[in-house]
Amino acid sequence: MSFEVDVGTRLRNIRESRNLSRHDVQNMTQGEFKESILAMYESGHRRISAPRLKRLADFYDVPVAFFLGEAAPGAKVEPICLEAALRSDPDFSQEEKELLLHVVAIIKANKNSERE
Numbered sequence: 001m002s003f004e005v006d007v008g009t010r011l012r013n014i015r016e017s018r019n020l021s022r023h024d025v026q027n028m029t030q031g032e033f034k035e036s037i038l039a040m041y042e043s044g045h046r047r048i049s050a051p052r053l054k055r056l057a058d059f060y061d062v063p064v065a066f067f068l069g070e071a072a073p074g075a076k077v078e079p080i081c082l083e084a085a086l087r088s089d090p091d092f093s094q095e096e097k098e099l100l101l102h103v104v105a106i107i108k109a110n111k112n113s114e115r116e
Contacts, residue, residue, distance in 0.1 A: 011048075022038045086101055
């Protein structure tokens, strides 16, 4: 995969993991990120500049390094990022990703039941 496709996949996965449509992002950013442009970023058909990537990272509340496929030292990583990272990891097949996400869901359910 190309760099643009890798970044785009992570952009799409974090947006979807937040249950947001591209239209939602456009509205929530007061039109700064148009649906059509987001679609091109997410598909890897358009390269995103560093300042715009930073603004999206701030919007999604993740480190920029997440979109680059790197772990930022000491960066705050929210649990939702784990799911987006699994979906974006090219080292796993789709079947392996689904299995890992299923395991994560079981662990979360177990933790929630322990709290009750």
